[in-house]
Amino acid sequence: MNQVTxxxxxxxxxxxxxxxxxxxxxxxxxxxxxxxxxxxxKDNTQxxxxxxxxxxxxxxxxxxxxxxxxxxVQARIEGLVVDESTRGxxxxxxxxxxxxxxxxxxxxxxxxxxTNVKRIEAHKFYEKIGYTKTREQIAYKKxx
Numbered sequence: 001m002n003q004v005t006x007x008x009x010x011x012x013x014x015x016x017x018x019x020x021x022x023x024x025x026x027x028x029x030x031x032x033x034x035x036x037x038x039x040x041x042k043d044n045t046q047x048x049x050x051x052x053x054x055x056x057x058x059x060x061x062x063x064x065x066x067x068x069x070x071x072x073v074q075a076r077i078e079g080l081v082v083d084e085s086t087r088g089x090x091x092x093x094x095x096x097x098x099x100x101x102x103x104x105x106x107x108x109x110x111x112x113x114x115t116n117v118k119r120i121e122a123h124k125f126y127e128k129i130g131y132t133k134t135r136e137q138i139a140y141k142k143x144x
Contacts, residue, residue, distance in 0.1 A: 009037055021081065053089070080096070
């Protein structure tokens with residue numbers, strides 16, 4: 001049986017985080033991951049949770065909470081990934097459960113999460129753990 005631990009990510013996890021991010025089509029260097037993680041660790045409105053299997057980071061969940069006019073405190077999943085080799089072991093579910101606990105601690109009554117329309121397996125996973133599709137929208141981006 002594999003030993004699974006869900007914990008707050010540490011700076012030493014930067015290499016694994018960068019590698020895992022590639023599985024979500026996000027190219028990030030180890031240095032970028034370290035810098036971003038450093039900032040997240042200083043910010044009490046964000047947390048990066050790591051799923052460790054037998055001492056190796058095999059997944060992460062980036063979560064934020066902000067105060068919004070329309071919702072009060074609103075928690076949001078910024079990015080969830082589990083290494084392809086360990087999918088099906090329950091890591092995603094455990095990462096989401098811990099994220100939900102964190103969100104409640106921050107005062108959020110719900111969790112929102114965006115997901116790419118092409119990530120069909122992710123959609124099935126979210127629905128399986130109790131999330132419902134609330135709307136479809138178009139995302140815009142401007143390079144600054």
